[in-house]
Amino acid sequence: MVQVLFTDLDGTLLDLFDYSYDAALPALEALKERNIPVVFCTAKTLAENEYYRKEMGIEDPFIVDNGGAIYIPDNYFSFGFECKKKGKYCVIELGASYGRLREALKEIREETGFKITGFGDMTAEEVAEDANLSVEKAKLAKEKEYNESFIFDEPKEKDAILFAKIKEKGFSVTHGGRYYNIHGKDADKGKAVRILTALFKKEYGAVKTIGIGDSKNDIPMLNAVEQPAVVKNKKGTWLDVSLPTLYKAKGEGPEGWVEVVEKLILISG
Ligand SMILES: [Mg+2]
Known part of the structure; x- marks a missing residue:
């Protein structure tokens, strides 16, 4: 087989x-x-x-x-x-498209004051340093199409509020090894x-x-x-x-x- x-x-x-x-x-x-x-x-x-x-x-x-x-x-x-x-x-x-995901994160930041930093907010050099990547690879990592990875610099107990906000906007969130990710719910x-x-x-x-x-x-x-x-x-x-x-x-x-x-x-x- x-x-x-x-x-x-x-x-x-x-x-x-x-x-x-x-x-x-x-x-x-x-x-x-x-x-x-x-x-x-x-x-x-x-x-x-x-x-x-x-x-x-x-x-x-x-x-x-x-x-x-x-x-x-x-x-x-x-x-x-x-x-x-x-x-x-x-x-x-x-x-969902990258533009819509970026927009949702921006709204959540404005509504809650949470410290949310997406790959789109960082230079390739900053992504390289944070993710322990070469600058060349960080550039590849920034070329997102259907997902935005972000740093959520808030206490763990704020996770629930963040997750609810993302759901309210019609998107989903996952937490991988290093970053949070927002993406389309499908x-x-x-x-x-x-x-x-x-x-x-x-x-x-x-x-x-x-x-x-x-x-x-x-x-x-x-x-x-x-x-x-x-x-x-x-x-x-x-x-x-x-x-x-x-x-x-x-x-x-x-x-x-x-x-x-x-x-x-x-x-x-
Ligand atoms: Mg993994």
Whole structure:
């Protein structure tokens, strides 16, 4: 049976702090040799996804901006489907536009006085420093289309007010490893995974889906796959989620990722 891997990037395939993935290289090669699709499912932007796809030599579809859109390379599937043509991709859009998300954050800031700083409020140099990225990569991270990442510099108990405000404006919020994210309410990783899984099934018939993540924004993705797995985070613990078939890797970040790929995919492929 064809296996399809959906994977988060930050804190999962990439180290949360230095974004390295050296430990995962041999396992990535093994997946490529077996033609197992590796679908990035991440809060990262199109530009960042393209960077890592090129670096890792991956040519499969990918999910950007926390489920904001699905990018499918031209002619990847043998059949046609409804999508928006964009460069060398066919795009299925699920999210709200960046401009509308920025506007909502601005309104919330004015209504509450909360200290909210979005990537759009920061220079590439500031994003680079805060996210521990090179300036070049920070520029890629700022090219958001369906999601805005922001720093919420308020006590934890203000979270509830912020979340209610975002909901009131008709949007959703997720809290990933490092930043809060505001996005369209129809955009989540799970919905994108389901749409893409249906396309893979149309192409290959039976498909087994595996999902690997590390934090809260991965829960919809983990719910949408047949075999969910989590890697350990920097605190040495796992995401608090209860799913009947959840596999908990002993390793942290990319090392845990390798463990999941070896134990759950390569062994049965
Ligand atoms: Mg993550």
